[in-house]
Amino acid sequence: MTVATLDTFPAGLLAAPLFDRSAEDPINFGTLGSVAEHEVTHGFDSMGRKYDASGNLRDWWTPDDAQRYEQRSKYLVDQYSSYVAAEDIKVNGKLTLSENFADGAGAKLAFRAFKDRTHSNSPKSSSFFSRMPLGIAPTLLLNT
Ligand SMILES: [Zn+2]
Numbered sequence: 001m002t003v004a005t006l007d008t009f010p011a012g013l014l015a016a017p018l019f020d021r022s023a024e025d026p027i028n029f030g031t032l033g034s035v036a037e038h039e040v041t042h043g044f045d046s047m048g049r050k051y052d053a054s055g056n057l058r059d060w061w062t063p064d065d066a067q068r069y070e071q072r073s074k075y076l077v078d079q080y081s082s083y084v085a086a087e088d089i090k091v092n093g094k095l096t097l098s099e100n101f102a103d104g105a106g107a108k109l110a111f112r113a114f115k116d117r118t119h120s121n122s123p124k125s126s127s128f129f130s131r132m133p134l135g136i137a138p139t140l141l142l143n144t
Contacts, residue, residue, distance in 0.1 A: 009039060017031065018031045025114060030110065030114075033109075038105070041101065041105040041109070045101050045102060046097065049061040073097055073101070076097060076101060077093035078093060079100075080097070081094070
């Protein structure tokens with residue numbers, strides 16, 4: 001999927017496997033929530049910078065914004081460039097930067113949204129963490 005906003009979010013994504021009305025909240029936040037937040041994140045990355053709030057083709061980043069993005073994104077470029085995609089072919093972290101950024105930010109934002117919902121004592125999420133293997137839930141909570 002390329003650049004999208006929530007007003008162009010395909011309704012077909014609101015079905016299995018990304019959304020299951022009978023599933024517990026952690027499942028839906030982890031699947032559909034991550035995808036939705038992934039798309040929202042694109043509105044603020046190197047692709048989204050090219051379109052203003054009205055959808056017009058206009059770069060709204062300042063030169064300082066662009067410089068800081070370049071500096072900070074080097075770590076993500078390096079991380080993904082160290083991954084092997086298949087056999088001896090490595091990922092080109094510079095080419096995949098926008099997707100890598102959106103994947104990580106999307107998961108993080110979806111988890112925050114899930115935690116906000118959990119604090120409202122949703123009955124559909126109360127037992128999920130108790131069934132996780134020990135260590136996973138605390139790791140998730142510490143990395144958000
Ligand atoms: Zn994407």
